[in-house]
Amino acid sequence: MAPQESIVADTIATSKPKSLIDTIAVSKSQMAIDTIPVSKSQPLNIVHSNADIKEISLPIMNLQDDPYLADIDRRWMELVKRSEAYETDDFYPDNQYYGTATDGLTTEVLKARLEALNAKTPFNVEYNPILEDLIKRFLRSRTKVVAAMMAKSKYYFPIFEEKLDLYDVPLEMKYLAIVESALQPKARSRAGATGLWQFMYHTGKMYKxxxxxxxxxxMDPIAASEAAARHLADLHDMFDDWDLALAAYNSGAGNVNKAIRRAGGKRNYWNIRPYLPRETASYVPIFYATLYMFEYGQEHAIFPDESMTLNHYETDSIYIRKTITFDQIEKATGIDAGLLELLNPSYKLNIIPKVEGKNYYLVLPREYIGIFAQNEPLIYAYVESENAKREKPLPENLKVNPDAITYRVRNGDYLGKIARRYGVSVRSIMRWNNLRSTKLRIGQRLKIYSRKAAASKSKSKSKSKSKSKGKKSSSKGKKTYYTVRSGDTLWEISKKFRNVSVSDLKRWNNLRSNRLKVGTRLKIVN
Structure with missing residues (x-):
């Protein structure tokens, strides 16, 4: 089939320093891959099918970066690591013993430290018995949580500081994200507040x-941080006081205004505190306690949890030119799926869409960015090939396969999730089951007609036969258990154990998503 037009592709990495320019032929309806020269060290399996499109199989981690450009990236990283802007040794010193958490923290010592904090910040950090009690409670029970937050802050704080500085908001406001979400970008409250900065839907819309x-x-760390900085700047413009701006961030400007009226016009936070909602009355003291824990953590032997070692400067972003799934990115580059989700939390279905007028981007560790950028034409050709293999909806007059399966809806299911599992469309499932809406109920039975469904049914017998063997073989490995702590993610937990991946943790513990509950015991098979 003769192509209607051709597009000159970007650079495709080979073992040579110079890049190769390849031509990808595109027909009106679908893409056909003509010739993609690659080096001997980079085999590419092209399978010709009966259809116009050709299937492309990418070996995981077989893509290569341009050696010259990769060397520039390496030298740049060395320069950044030496830069004072990213020097964290003073903030995160080597672990030393300074005694127990509350040793030496007398009221006089605390007053002196709070006075020092007050001198270097625009907040009214003053001693108060309520604040002293809260700080000492944190020191007795929250040191492990703070250590985890210190580790995560290496990635998130540079993002926060850049956006706060852009709108002249005190850099200490970065600690507010710890109070709001414990640095969990997918955090969601019962009321629906979402993300690192816990934006409600309508407030988020106000800030685009x-x-x-x-x-x-x-849930996007960069976009949400800029919105939070703008929101805090607006609140400060209203009250001309950062303590009141903090209170208004939590309860709304209206509640702070009412508290000022009830306090007889007084504007000091501690004077209006009795008239604020209960949650807001604790909000500012918790912020100050968090500020203290970070600024004086070393004096209380609190150090970053070493299991989280990712620094912000070790990542970069690239704009996406076509819709692509996390699964396709993982297969093309070999990046760990858990790390991919951690760096790109705003994509709800693990799909990065290409939408007219929108620029969505992919965040990756720098070593993967070079590989992705160098091999974009090849990766997108692979995506086109994968998309072409999706099963099309059955024609209305076609008699469906009688061997279809019956799927029982479980907690957390929705039509899109079920459709992706079996490689069919939502519309097809609705038509096969006479559904008038996408709402499902737990226990509902759905008929699924697809190749995947038939294959899973035919394999079920062989799986059941080998199940006992699988259990025997898996039981030979030594099992250990890990108890989930606040702030943990599957990716972080997997890095605590040798040769353990996120997929392993999900398989061993029958997990259907990456969500974890504090206190859950996870089985680890060595």
Whole structure:
């Protein structure tokens, strides 16, 4: 089939320093891969099918970066690591013993430290018995949580500081994200507040945070941090006081205004505190306690949890030119799926869409960015090949396969999730089951007609036969258990154990998502 037009592709990595320019032929309806020269060290398996499109199989981690450009990236990273802007040794010193958490923290010592904090920040950090009690409670029970937050802050704080500085908001406001979400970008409150900065839907819309079926920018660390900085700057413009801006961030400007009226016009936070909602009355003291824990953590032997070692400067982003799934990115580059989700939390369905007028980007460790950028034409050709293999909806007059399966709806299921599992469309499932809406109920039975469904049914017998063997073989490995702590993610937990991946943790513990509950015991098979 003769191509209608041709597009000159970007650089495709080979073992040579110079890049190769390859031509990808495109027909009106679908893409056909003509010739993609690659080096001997980079085999590419092209399988010709009966259809116009050709299937492309990418070996995981077989893509290569341009050696010259990769060397520039390496030298740049060395320069950045030496830069004072990213020097964290003073903030995160080597672990030393300074005694127990509350040793030496007398009221006089605390007053002196709070006075020092007050001198270097625009907040009214003053001694108060309520604040002293809260700080000492944190020191007795929250040191492990603070250590985890210190480790995560290496990645998130540079993002926060850049956006806060852009709108002249005190850099200490970065600690507010710890109070709001414990640095969990997918955190969601019972009221629906979402993300690192816990934006409600309508407040997020006010600050241009897009929420769609694919994307929730309230969970995007960069977009949400800029929105939070703008919101805090607006609140400060209203009250001309950062303590009151903090209170208004939590309860709304209206509640702070009412508290000022009830306090007879007084504007000091501690004077209006009795008239604020109960949650807000604790909000500012918790912020100050968090500020103290970070600024004086070393004096209390609190150090970052070494299991989280990712620094912000070790990552970079690249704009996406075509819709691509996390699964396709993982297969093309070999990046760990858990790390991919950690760095790109705003994509709700693990799909990065290409939408007219929107620029969605992918965040990756720098070593993967070079590989992705160098091999974009090849990766997108692979995506086209994968998309072409999706099963099309059955024609209305076609008699369906009688061997279809019956799927029982479970907690957390929705039509899109079930459709992806079996490689069919939502519309097809609705038609096969005479559904008038996408709402499902737990226990509902759905008929699924697809190749995957038939294959899973035919394999079920062989799986059941080998199940006992699998159990015997898996039981030979030594098992240990890990108890989930606040702030843990599957990716972070997997890095605590040798040769353990996120997929392993999910398989061993029958997990269907990456969500974890504090206190859950996870089985680890060595």
């Amino acid at each position: 945070l897009d929420v769609s079926s694919y994307v929730d920018e309230r």
